[in-house]
Amino acid sequence: MSYCNVNILSVDMRCRENNSAHRTWEIDLERLIVRRGQSFSISVLLSQRLRGCNLGLDLHVGKREEVVISVKKEKCSASDWWFTERYACNEVLLTLYSPADAIIGPYRLAVTLSGPDGRVLDTKAMTKFHLLYNPWCKDDVVYLPDENWIQEYVMNENGIIYMGTWNNITSRRWNFGQFEDNIMDICFEILDYSNEALRDFKKDLCQRADPVYVSRIITAMVNCNRDRGLLEGCWEEPYTDGKAPYRWTGSVDILRRWSESCAKPVKYGQCWVFSGLAVTVLRCLGIPTRPITNYESAHDTDGNLSLDILLNENMEVVKERRSDSTWNFHCWVESWMRRLDLPQGNDGWQVLDPTPQELSDGTFRCGPCPVRAIKEGNLDVKYDAPFVFAEVNADVIHWIVRKNGERQKIKVCEDCIGRNISTKSIFGNRREDITLQYKYPEGSKKEREVYEKAKRAIRDESPDRQEQTQVVVNIKHEKLVFGADAELVVEVTNQGQKTADISLSLAAEAQTYNCIRLGVLQKETKQISVQANQVHKEVVRVPYKDYVKYISGQQNIKLTTLLQAQGVTKPIMAVCKLAPIMPKIKVDIDGKICRRRRSSCSISFTNPLKVPLRGGVFTVEGAGLLASTKVKVNGEIAPGHQVSAKLNFQPMRCGIRKLLVDFFSDGLRDMKGNATLNVRKF
Known part of the structure; x- marks a missing residue:
């Protein structure tokens, strides 16, 4: 039988079998998606039994085939692609082995049939597949040894992002949706639009084997500053030409809008939205990632590891060209990886911050920075360790700026x-x-x-310690439900043996969660006398009608007290932040939920305000359940009245799923609700 008559009839990528083995079935079952460092099999059907001929495999990576890899027939080194063959009549089963440090992304596989003399007899048109990082592979630098961790930090499509204040922590459900339709393709599209890829695509492509490099690119591309990134940040109203940051309930809609608009940034986001997007993209690529919230988070603009907060004599913050600030909370992400580029001891969780705050190598991004390095004060490791260290460990110094320009240090925390x-x-x-x-x-x-140790590394002196005084001021409050009046109690305690005559100044203002001042709510100065070993209480009430002018989402009330006691050289200061709690939406699931069958849910809440609500809209979404869907409320919602809506949907994937609901109106915003569903096959 002549080998010249042998042809390649077809190549079967065995997508369902391989995707199940590689844990990518949630992404797709109709196209091949595999993880590096783990073998997969394909079948080649020939026109007749193979005798005297050879099968060869070539891999093409990149839009213009910038990288071509010849797959070897035996393993020569750990960085080689190689394959084995098994024959059954005119069918050949090929098992391919990818290295644990292979380039991630879309590949095209070419199968070539050649004779004993090396002459090419037939070539099968290239077939596409995708390669991802592999946290199950011990040789992959993103390897996680704990299956529970992998299920949470790679496979879980739903999560919680924490918000609020350090003494009143709130949470927000987030639909990461990393396995939703086309999300993986969009993730690779993000890499292709990066400045590095646009500048030198082949160089960028070769570096995609390294999760340190890729995570750094993603951190830059999640925001749109100085590149063609996903999301534009905005920290103040109005958001009329976009979507308010607090209205997003997941990443999927943002990613699809960006892709459909040919890489135009979506409007608008703030830190938790940037964080949620980064989790989605990194988990989709196979990098274990989790969202992190840091309360009382420092933004150190001058890199001295301390925050200098300047106040004038009216207790108003003095803004300089680049002012330090403290955020009520700030969200970033951590990704798990070995740091082969750093000395030992820096593996594990790495801080990545996609919120555009400071430049890193000329781009708005931060990290990856080892968490271990932050704890030990090792600021000389890559990347951006001094900035991250300050976020969690800076000292805060408050200064009074007198009318003559003189600065007086009043508090060190x-x-x-x-x-x-x-x-x-x-x-x-x-x-x-x-x-x-x-x-x-x-x-x-x-x-x-x-x-x-960290201060010495940046050659800066430590701030003076706070002197002890016999007059102490504290601020106490109960939780504030949006719609109720705010009440704060200022307690001035005299621990001395003599009566203290005190000038007490109080200033309440509305501000964003990252300390942008929105407006003054109250301000007064009064003279008080506090007997020895006694406590004086001042009640500060801020009516709803006053704070509602400024507060609708993640804004808060900030109360600053400044007192000057006779015989005390420095003023004494206390600050308190109070964030209103929004009402919850009730979500009820109707009956048993099965895949590809019509299901329904009921959504309701009662208007807690003393005014009617107009323009009400529910937005509902859920990974594997339905894409972002709006349900409008007809007419106005009277005070104390309940509004309800019913929504039909058809689940596409089985398992435990989360349905997320947002409500927006003229008087109530940033209201959330959720329900957990168990979607069955039958």
Whole structure:
């Protein structure tokens, strides 16, 4: 039988079998998606039994085939692609082995049939497949040894992002949706639109084997500053030409809008939205990632590891060209990987911050920075360690700027920054506090040693310690439900043996969660006398009608007190932030939920305000359930009245799913609700 008559009839990529083995079936079952460092099999059907001929495989990577890889017939080194053959009549089963450090992305496979003399007899048109990182592979630098961690940090399409204030923590459900239709393709599209890819695509392509490089690119591309990134940030109303940041409930809609608009940035986002997007993209690519929230998060603009907060004599913040600030909370992400580019001891969780705050190598991004390096004060490691260290461990120094320009230091706080650092637990929907992964206990000797070590690294002196006084001021409050009046109690305690005559100044203002001032709510100065060993209480009430002018989403009320006691050289200061709690939406699921069958849910809430609501809109979405869908409320919702809506949907994927609901109106915004569904096959 002549080998010249043999032809390649077809190539079967065995997508369902391979995708199931590689845990990518959630992404797609109709096209091949595999993970590096793990073998997969394809079948080649020939016109007749193969005798005297050879099959060859070539891989083409890149839009213009910038990288071509010849797949070897035996393993020569750990970085080689290679394959084995098994024959059954005129069918050949090929098992391909990818290296654990292979380039991720779309590949095209060419199967070539050649004779003994090397002459090409037939070539099958190239077939596409995708390669992802592999957290199950011990040789992959993103390897995670704990299956529970992988299920949470790679496979979970739903999560919780924490918000609020350090003493009133709230949470927001987020639909990461990394396995929704076309999301993987959009993730690779994001890489293709990066500045690095546009500048030198082949060089960029070759570096996509490295999750340190890829995560750094993603961190830059999630925001749109100085590139063709996903999302434009905006921290103040109005959002009329886009969507308010607090109205997003997931990443999928943002990613699709960006892709459909040919890489025009979507409007608008803030830190939790940037964080949610980064989690989606990195998990989709196979990098274990989790959202992190840091309360009382420092933004150190001058890199001296301390925040200098300047106040004038009217207790108004003095803004300089680049002012330090403290955010109520700030969200970033952590990704798990080995750091082969750093000395030992820097593997594990790496901080990545996609919110555009400071430049890193000329681009608005931050990280990856090892969490271990932050805890030990090692600021010389890549990337952006001083900035991350300050976010969780800076000292805060308050200054009074007198009318003559003289500055007086009035307060130094060594334990204000980096509180209750939070992420979702792998064991359910509860919060896990990971503060001690970032720093030693506040007030401990080790914590101060690390801080002093970090200060020496940047050659800056430590701030003076706060002097002790016999007059102490504290601010207390109950939780504030949006629609009720706010009430705060200022307690001035005289611990001395003589009566204290005090000038007490109070200033309440509305501000965004990242300290942008929106407006003054109250301001007054009064003279008080506090007897020895007694407590004086001042009640500050802020009516709903006053704060509603400024507060609708993640804004808050900030109360600053400044008192000057006779015989005390420095003013005494206390600050409190109070964020209103929004009402919850009730979501009920009607009956048993089965895949590809019509299902329904009921959504309702009662208007808690004393005014009617107009222009009400529910937005509903859920990974594997339905794309972002709007349900309009007809007419106005009277005070105390309940509004309800019913929505039909058809689940596309089985398993435990989350349905997320947002409500928006003229008087109530940032209202959320959710329900957990178990979608069955039958």
